[in-house]
Amino acid sequence: MSYFSEYKDLIEEGDLALVWISRDNIKPITIDAKETFNTRYGSFPHTQMIGKPYGSQIAIRTKGSNKFAFIHVLQPTPELWTTSLPHRTQIVYTPDSSYIMQRMNCGPTTRVIEAGTGSGSFSHAFARSVSHLFSYEFHEVRYQQALKEFEHHGLINRDKTVTLTQRDVCANGFAIRPDDITSHKFGEIEEQLSINANAIFLDLPAPWDAIPHLEGVISKDEKVSLCCFSPCIEQVDKTIEAMEKEGWTEIQMVGIQGKQYESRRQMIRTLDDAIERLRDVKKRKSDGMERRKRLCDSVLNDDETKATDEKRPQTEKTRFNPFGKGSRVKEGDINYKWKEVTKVESEVKSHTSYLTFASKIINKDRNERTVKTLLEELEKK
Amino acid sequence: MSYFSEYKDLIEEGDLALVWISRDNIKPITIDAKETFNTRYGSFPHTQMIGKPYGSQIAIRTKGSNKFAFIHVLQPTPELWTTSLPHRTQIVYTPDSSYIMQRMNCGPTTRVIEAGTGSGSFSHAFARSVSHLFSYEFHEVRYQQALKEFEHHGLINRDKTVTLTQRDVCANGFAIRPDDITSHKFGEIEEQLSINANAIFLDLPAPWDAIPHLEGVISKDEKVSLCCFSPCIEQVDKTIEAMEKEGWTEIQMVGIQGKQYESRRQMIRTLDDAIERLRDVKKRKSDGMERRKRLCDSVLNDDETKATDEKRPQTEKTRFNPFGKGSRVKEGDINYKWKEVTKVESEVKSHTSYLTFASKIINKDRNERTVKTLLEELEKK
Amino acid sequence: MNPNKRLGFNQHVILRLPSNNFKIVELKPDGSISLGKFGAFYTNDIVGYPLGTTFEIYYDGSYEPDEKNKNRTPIGKVRVMNTGIDQSDLESTPTPLPMELTNKMSSATNKELINIGNEIQGMTMEEIESLKKQSATHAEIISKMIESHGSFHKKTVYSQEKYLNRKKQKFSKFFTAEYLSSSAMLQFLLEKGDVQRVMDLSQESIGMLLNLGNIRSNGQYLCVDETGGLLVYAMLERMFGGQTSSALEDVGSIVVIHENEHPNLDLLKFSNYSDQFIKNHVKAISLLDFFEPPIMEEVKQAFKPLSKEEISSLKSGKKNAYYRRLKWYNTQLQTIELSKHVEYDGLIIASTLHLPTLVRKLGRKVHGSRPIVCYSQFKETLLELTHVLYKDLNYLAPSIYETRCRPFQSIRGKLHPLMTMRGGGGYLMWCHRVIPAPDPPTNLETT
Amino acid sequence: MNPNKRLGFNQHVILRLPSNNFKIVELKPDGSISLGKFGAFYTNDIVGYPLGTTFEIYYDGSYEPDEKNKNRTPIGKVRVMNTGIDQSDLESTPTPLPMELTNKMSSATNKELINIGNEIQGMTMEEIESLKKQSATHAEIISKMIESHGSFHKKTVYSQEKYLNRKKQKFSKFFTAEYLSSSAMLQFLLEKGDVQRVMDLSQESIGMLLNLGNIRSNGQYLCVDETGGLLVYAMLERMFGGQTSSALEDVGSIVVIHENEHPNLDLLKFSNYSDQFIKNHVKAISLLDFFEPPIMEEVKQAFKPLSKEEISSLKSGKKNAYYRRLKWYNTQLQTIELSKHVEYDGLIIASTLHLPTLVRKLGRKVHGSRPIVCYSQFKETLLELTHVLYKDLNYLAPSIYETRCRPFQSIRGKLHPLMTMRGGGGYLMWCHRVIPAPDPPTNLETT
Numbered sequence A, B: 001m002s003y004f005s006e007y008k009d010l011i012e013e014g015d016l017a018l019v020w021i022s023r024d025n026i027k028p029i030t031i032d033a034k035e036t037f038n039t040r041y042g043s044f045p046h047t048q049m050i051g052k053p054y055g056s057q058i059a060i061r062t063k064g065s066n067k068f069a070f071i072h073v074l075q076p077t078p079e080l081w082t083t084s085l086p087h088r089t090q091i092v093y094t095p096d097s098s099y100i101m102q103r104m105n106c107g108p109t110t111r112v113i114e115a116g117t118g119s120g121s122f123s124h125a126f127a128r129s130v131s132h133l134f135s136y137e138f139h140e141v142r143y144q145q146a147l148k149e150f151e152h153h154g155l156i157n158r159d160k161t162v163t164l165t166q167r168d169v170c171a172n173g174f175a176i177r178p179d180d181i182t183s184h185k186f187g188e189i190e191e192q193l194s195i196n197a198n199a200i201f202l203d204l205p206a207p208w209d210a211i212p213h214l215e216g217v218i219s220k221d222e223k224v225s226l227c228c229f230s231p232c233i234e235q236v237d238k239t240i241e242a243m244e245k246e247g248w249t250e251i252q253m254v255g256i257q258g259k260q261y262e263s264r265r266q267m268i269r270t271l272d273d274a275i276e277r278l279r280d281v282k283k284r285k286s287d288g289m290e291r292r293k294r295l296c297d298s299v300l301n302d303d304e305t306k307a308t309d310e311k312r313p314q315t316e317k318t319r320f321n322p323f324g325k326g327s328r329v330k331e332g333d334i335n336y337k338w339k340e341v342t343k344v345e346s347e348v349k350s351h352t353s354y355l356t357f358a359s360k361i362i363n364k365d366r367n368e369r370t371v372k373t374l375l376e377e378l379e380k381k
Numbered sequence C, D: 001m002n003p004n005k006r007l008g009f010n011q012h013v014i015l016r017l018p019s020n021n022f023k024i025v026e027l028k029p030d031g032s033i034s035l036g037k038f039g040a041f042y043t044n045d046i047v048g049y050p051l052g053t054t055f056e057i058y059y060d061g062s063y064e065p066d067e068k069n070k071n072r073t074p075i076g077k078v079r080v081m082n083t084g085i086d087q088s089d090l091e092s093t094p095t096p097l098p099m100e101l102t103n104k105m106s107s108a109t110n111k112e113l114i115n116i117g118n119e120i121q122g123m124t125m126e127e128i129e130s131l132k133k134q135s136a137t138h139a140e141i142i143s144k145m146i147e148s149h150g151s152f153h154k155k156t157v158y159s160q161e162k163y164l165n166r167k168k169q170k171f172s173k174f175f176t177a178e179y180l181s182s183s184a185m186l187q188f189l190l191e192k193g194d195v196q197r198v199m200d201l202s203q204e205s206i207g208m209l210l211n212l213g214n215i216r217s218n219g220q221y222l223c224v225d226e227t228g229g230l231l232v233y234a235m236l237e238r239m240f241g242g243q244t245s246s247a248l249e250d251v252g253s254i255v256v257i258h259e260n261e262h263p264n265l266d267l268l269k270f271s272n273y274s275d276q277f278i279k280n281h282v283k284a285i286s287l288l289d290f291f292e293p294p295i296m297e298e299v300k301q302a303f304k305p306l307s308k309e310e311i312s313s314l315k316s317g318k319k320n321a322y323y324r325r326l327k328w329y330n331t332q333l334q335t336i337e338l339s340k341h342v343e344y345d346g347l348i349i350a351s352t353l354h355l356p357t358l359v360r361k362l363g364r365k366v367h368g369s370r371p372i373v374c375y376s377q378f379k380e381t382l383l384e385l386t387h388v389l390y391k392d393l394n395y396l397a398p399s400i401y402e403t404r405c406r407p408f409q410s411i412r413g414k415l416h417p418l419m420t421m422r423g424g425g426g427y428l429m430w431c432h433r434v435i436p437a438p439d440p441p442t443n444l445e446t447t
Helices: A078-084 A093-103 A121-129 A142-152 A205-217 A233-246 A271-300 A304-309 A369-378 B078-084 B094-103 B121-129 B142-151 B207-216 B233-245 B273-300 B306-311 B367-379 C125-134 C138-148 C157-171 C184-191 C203-212 C231-239 C266-270 C276-280 C289-290 C296-302 C308-312 C315-343 C353-363 C379-390 D125-133 D138-148 D157-171 D182-192 D203-212 D230-240 D264-271 D275-281 D288-293 D296-302 D308-312 D316-341 D357-365 D379-391
Strands: A015-021 A025-030 A036-039 A041-045 A057-061 A066-072 A111-115 A131-136 A162-166 A199-202 A224-229 A247-265 A338-342 A345-349 A352-359 B016-022 B026-032 B036-039 B042-045 B057-061 B070-073 B112-113 B130-139 B162-166 B199-202 B225-232 B248-268 B338-344 B347-349 B354-361 C012-016 C022-026 C031-036 C040-042 C053-058 C077-080 C083-086 C096-098 C174-179 C219-226 C253-259 C282-286 C346-350 C373-375 C395-409 C420-422 C425-431 D012-016 D020-027 D032-034 D040-043 D053-058 D078-081 D081-087 D094-097 D174-179 D222-226 D255-259 D282-286 D346-350 D371-376 D396-409 D420-422 D427-433
Touching: A015 A078, A015 B121, A025 A078, A025 D094, A041 A057, A057 D012, A066 C031, A078 A093, A078 A121, A093 A121, A093 A224, A093 A247, A093 A352, A093 C184, A093 C203, A093 C395, A121 A131, A121 A142, A121 B057, A131 A142, A142 A162, A142 B057, A162 B162, A199 A205, A205 A224, A205 C077, A224 A233, A224 C077, A233 A247, A233 A352, A247 C379, A338 B112, A338 C379, A338 D379, A369 C184, B016 B078, B026 B078, B036 B070, B036 C353, B042 B057, B078 B094, B078 B121, B078 D203, B094 B121, B094 B225, B094 B248, B094 B354, B094 D396, B112 B121, B121 B130, B121 D125, B130 B142, B142 B162, B199 C012, B207 B225, B207 B233, B207 C022, B233 B248, B233 B354, B273 C219, B273 C289, B273 C353, B306 C203, B347 D078, C012 C184, C022 C184, C040 C077, C053 D308, C077 D203, C157 D346, C184 C203, C184 C231, C203 C231, C203 C373, C203 C395, C203 C425, C203 D282, C219 C231, C219 C353, C253 C289, C253 D032, C276 C282, C282 C289, C282 C315, C282 D157, C289 C315, C296 C315, C296 D288, C346 C353, C346 D222, C346 D420, C353 C379, C373 C379, C379 C395, D012 D182, D020 D182, D040 D053, D157 D371, D182 D203, D182 D230, D203 D230, D203 D371, D203 D396, D222 D357, D230 D255, D230 D264, D230 D346, D255 D275, D255 D288, D275 D282, D282 D288, D282 D316, D296 D316, D346 D357, D357 D371, D357 D379, D379 D396
Parallel strands: A111 A131, A111 A199, A131 A162, A199 A224, B112 B130, B112 B199, B130 B162, B199 B225, C219 C253, C219 C346, C253 C282, C346 C373, D222 D255, D222 D346, D255 D282, D346 D371
Antiparallel strands: A015 A025, A015 A066, A036 A041, A057 A066, A224 A352, A247 A338, A247 A352, A247 C395, A345 D420, B016 B026, B016 B070, B036 B042, B057 B070, B225 B354, B248 B338, B248 B354, B248 D396, B347 C420, C012 C022, C012 C174, C031 C040, C053 C077, C053 C174, C083 C096, C373 C425, C395 C425, D012 D020, D012 D174, D032 D040, D053 D078, D053 D174, D081 D094, D371 D427, D396 D427
């Protein structure tokens, strides 16, 4: 079993693990008793992790101070992997990938074609759930990187769930033969890999060039689902054109919008407090005001000597400061009242790509022989 | 002043007023002491409204019962009018119209071209703020309806803010001459209406046919803004093509998404209460359980006579019912605890149209003479 | 015949009708299914075709009207319909439409459009009825109607589409027999107006919940499901696929915690899983039993299993009583096991109970590094939850997620998002269960 | 020369730079304005052109470098640039780009793309500098660079755009001098990162607030503005247009209620309205003075205006003191008037104070049938507000609104929503002030 498909209890030597430093900083490591994981706050020797259950927080005292630094050691999942990923290309994020999988009804009977592999983020999510994933990448370097990564993650050798092939599917289709560059190990008499996909995901600049090649590699006796992932609307138009031409039906395009919210607090500042504060300020100034008024009056009354004699009173500092103005108030400070609020990320992913779905049943014939048998059985009862 | 441009204090005979029955049911009426406004709950004679300030709630006892029925009498605003509107066509809703007005910086110096008039909803919003609105409608019946409505609302005769013209602007452009079907009253020697628009809003199926006609009617010595309102993306493409061809710049398309939320309450159901309730149910059943157990045991112990003699105990009704299960609990019932939540409308307007903006400065020459004067003045100082 | 691929007997499937309504039916042998104004057909006639096939119901005049019950929909014959471009997105959900209807003319202006409700229809009802009697397909009828409709070409594209759609719904007799997935079941319930019953869930929220929850076929998941079993069904599908033989090795399972005496998983009855399969993979425990499980000593005191010899020596009446007690005994043991000794691989909640207490109490039973996903119709309840979890060192980085799918009218040349769509769809809280470290000793300075 | 149409002296305008950053400047006569790496220019050179004109800064070699301050940007000449298709939406805000740069080649695949950060650039820095010295325009430089860039044609459309954009920002020296609208001011502040200062406002929320508030030139509006004057500026623009002569008849006005001693309307200093104009149309009162206004008797007791004769007989020192007191006196009278005797035509709030009390206390001063619009960064605070208002018969149908603008990359053939955009934008509460009816008498049954 791979690091992704097995639920592990304890952190062990050789494991692929994810170190959670912060929400935006998750790093994959391979557990090695001789290694140390370094962060800017301090170093975490792997020996401190080994033998602890996954999910354990590891604490150290920070360098040169008496504070603590923490990390969490997690077992990888496709979703966590997506956030820790070295981006080789644009990646398919969870709101899109999860919708696609649910809509194409991915499960242990699904055989998926994915082209291209890209950064392999979606491949991991597919591999978790489906019977088999045939992933195609036309770029040589990206293919090699993905192959190494999938092997390391156990998707190819241990789980045997993924077949990775280097191929320009737009030009050369999807069929996999012994002389192809592929992760599949061909048997002696095996002439062509049986693909029989019932779900296809095309993340290609020109999916319309790949669609005509699908006929030979998709399952013939069931409904097959297709999803094309394209950023521009004009690509969608050409994709729909190709789908229609190739006999795909139930064509529908959608866009997915995912958002993430932070939970925050906003200070409750009552009107009464605000008015009381102004009253306080006014009172503080009233001596000065009084003085100026008397000065004014005395000028008007020719009583100048008296006016100039008066001393300028000390101005008191504001006493009533209910909202902590002028000081740095930490959000949630217990000396103030707070209201819980949600705040969307300051920058949202407003668009990833359009998803164009379609379906096809190649052979709509009835399974006459089986039906006859079934009906005969019914007769007997 | 029109019913839309004057802030009125009291409801008076002859006023155009809006009767608010419910959020989705707002009806325009003309105040007439001889009239009565009828609803399914009862009748409201206008005499009960006259002399009261706008915003007054009018209460009557409902027919045949001793309950009250209420309406509110409001002064019309473009936004309220939009919700009360007799739809002659698809209308431009407030999220779109308000964004367009803000982005085109509409104010008392703006001269607007609007084509087509449609249901006149946006016309009212424009008329409130701008120097002048030139609105074009090609459909004869709709033109007549709009003309009647705008006159009735005082936009044409009293405020003199709106000029309404029947015209297929795609075919015949925007210039208005004495023999046109228009609300403008031409003077003796007036040969053509001076339009000089600096903001244009095109809500047409084929704005690209209208764009080439704009050159002659827009302001020449300032930056002019254009907005096209089209439901389909292919229309946007053709619109951008026409804009580019006609020398419009700063082209940008956007979509506006408006949402409305209801404020609701959800019952707070604590875990402790749920467990306590189960405990209560269990206790209630325990007698029965005990009995069945004894029955069972006695069967096993051959003590059958004893078992059958036992009486079936009365099953008590649940006593602890913290969430009011089985009864109709009204949202906000003070016998329960509630959490305030927001709920978006069950059906949202997910798309109205794409808005394609552009701008143009026809004459980019410097105002050399004025600048010279200004500079000479500077020299003198 | 693979029941995940082809229509089989005694299977629940979902039928999509021309009105874009749905109907869940069971394909009983020798039975018939009535679709009201869209006709009726014999179950036996569609069995054996692939799931997803669209059938047209036609009447060749050979049927005898039911004299006893004239209101009964006459049962017609079926033939496979070849679907072309579909009209799926005419402000609604997918339905295939025959190719003949898809070549719409476009008109540049809407000059002729003023009130599309009163358009003149060129054909009389008699003509239509006569056409029907000639066994014309609905497509033919509609084509004829368009030909005879005077102002059709002058309508806007929109009103043409509306018109076609209305006519299509009125005269078409076809249906698509689809696999009853959790998504299809959800759509069925939403169309029916059961929004509250499924807590305002959306397909995209279910999908995201399954992925964030890292649902796999080999996990043991703790679950609170107030959607009547829809959530559990979605998890089962993801774990095991569709209609699965109960022979599957005993791997993954879902432990459903419920607040009533019995769990409400009613929707599972449409799921095509066998009772045995569900029994093997779905275990239900009440909140009370989960948090206050039976005491082992008391259970063992109350009942002692007998040896095989002892059982076989029991009389028949006694034997039955013994087996009832044995069942109780095993349930008690299972409850103790599931509430005490299991560290779960995930906690999946869709509940209206007060979440801060519920999640933290159930969260204790979750293994470190495993995800907790909590669905709620309202963001406000998740907001309160995240603030509470944030302060608890057992939970890592709770966040609130929203996902919304925006469907488009997907007709070339007329692409745009649907003008209206369902609001709602709910929100998800996602975090991971973690194990706080004790304060490290001061002398353990690493270099 | 109309200051709303053309660039004039002593006017604040906003400059859009090639980096899509903004700069607010005042066009001081005989002054110069430096745009850092984008060059510098003399104010006098751009005055008289229409607002919205794009200028290119060029250097013909005739300028003398500043020997005293070598870091000072040399001041160049300007010429009007003819802008073509614009690149506005390359994941950013509008900037015009010269026509020469817009004919992008497209490549069907991204085979060659692996790390766009390290692309080989065909020209050396020396060649580029030499080109610059030959007074080539930035467009020419970039064209040359594209020619000499080996793999440019093999890049994806995306990476081509990114590349062009980066190069454009590096070598272009042009700017657009725009009218400083409230929307532009907002955009300037957001780009600067002052999101909190303007309460996370968006252009679309301002626009909707103005429309829902029914803002017109003849209204008297009550306003709480915690956005530093941006909201008041947007209202003034809607009411009076841009830079307006103060000769305007004394119609509409805005009464700004503030919680500190003095209102914070700092942003109005960029507004091009004269001090007198602002004084005439914007009146500020503190919360304390508004709710606890001075008592007329006390004010009249404290000061008695003198007749003209009496004033003219005062000595100079006394006269000044008298006028100071008179000003105080008039302010007190105005405060009494505005807090007591006015029924306002609208209540417009953007405040972080606790809204349920604030809105209800200020709402009492609003005329029946007039709208109340309340902006908040957070929906949760408006939720609390609507629940309180809903129970109060003085407010009709409070609801929460959200509006979001989704900008597209608006290049033909490559249309799509921008990949990322700003979150936030806040929410609005809208309701109308109404006057509850007394219970009608029982005998007033209407027939």
